[in-house]
Amino acid sequence: MRVTVLAGGVGGARFVRGLRAALEGSDAEITVVINTGDDLWLSGVRLQPDIDSILYALAGVNDTERGWGRAGETERVSAELREWGSGWPWFTLGDLDLGTHLARTGWLREGLTYSQIAGRLGSRWPIGVRLLPMTDTEVDTQVVVEDGARMHFQEWWTRHRATLPARAFENPGIEAAVPAPGVVEAITAADVVVLAPSNPVVSIGPILTVPGIREALAEATRVVGISPIVGGKVVRGMADACLTAIGVETSAVAVARHYGRRADGGVLDTWLVAQEDADLAPALAADGWDVRVGPLWMSDLEHSAALARAAITL
Template structure:
């Protein structure tokens, strides 16, 4: 079985870890197409937060308390950067994490692409999946806030905690970007494509915005989406602020309609709803949706694996 996941952030990392557990011992092939809109240059090094979050989670070296970065981190370099008034004092880079960023930056200067770097990073640990960036182009997410100012997504998200009203999210240069090598083939060649329960706007949105990705999804065998909204609330982070900015209600049915059915020109065949949102299923079914109500909480690997099985067998 070949499974391709579009993912980003903590929700994506937890789902992919569960999917790997669900398919352990089989000859299944898992490819994860990862959002790179969160990427940025900081203090001379290139950061890829979503790539690294998924990599660390699969390697078992992630910080489960904070939800990002490496376990057992120290922060001496960040302290020194603050002493020099360099970088962003509110954006802490752990020393182990910084080692990854330095390695990535060195390889970029040696001429490697982001795809080649993801493969090299993934070879350090037996992660059991193929990680692909959505594109080899740099299309960092910018947030247009209320007064028209543009902030890098990480500044809006990490410094301001999404409290500054956003009007739009943009990825400058994405119109001329192309899918990273292997992305289109991973989507069209999969038995099932899964949209992980990641932020629909800033994690899944940039992947779908890369020219050629939606066309590949149109040719996919089957596409299943998992709601990132449970009981009318976001599971983690400030996805509600992102949804509000683009005029989408923070509800599982509204996110489904945001993605749209493939039969109507959207991207989904099947939508997984949480048990807490079961009352929304009849309306969606009346609209022609294939809806499955399942437990969506991924509080441990076993529950994430159960969810993954439900997704790939729907």
């Protein structure tokens, strides 16, 4: 069985861990196409937060309490950078995490692409999953706020905690980007493609915006989406602020319609909603949706595996 997941952030990392556990012992092939819109240059090094979060989670070296970065982290280098007035004082890089960024930056200077680097990073630990960036082009997410000012997504998200009302999310240069090598093939050759319960706007959104990826999804065997909304609330983070900015209600129904059915030119065949939102399912079913109801909380690996198993056996 071949499974391809479109993912980003902590929700994506938890789902992919669960998927690997659900398929353990089988001959399944798992490929994860990861959002790179969160990427940035900081203090001369290249950061890829979503790729690293998924890599660390699969390797079992992630900080489960904070939800990001490495376990057992120290922050001496960040403290020294602040003394020099370098970087962002509100954006802390752990020392172990910084080692990843330095390795990545060095490989970039040697001429490697982001997809080649993802392969190198994934080979350090036996993660059992192929990691692919959505594109090898740098298409960092910019946020346009109410006064028309622009800032990197990480500044809006981490420094301002998404409290500045946003008017738009943009990825300059993405119209000229192409899917990273292997991405289109991973989508079209998969037995099932899963849209992880990641932020629909800034995690899944940039992936779907890369030219060629929506076209690949149109040729996929089956596309299943998992709602990131449970009981009318986001599971983690501030995705509700992102949805509000693009005029989408924070509800399982609204997010489904935002993605759209493949039969209507969208990207989904099946939409999995939480038990807490079971009363919303008939509204989608009346519009022709194949909507299923199940437990979506990924509180531990067992629950994440159960969710993944449900998604791929629909």
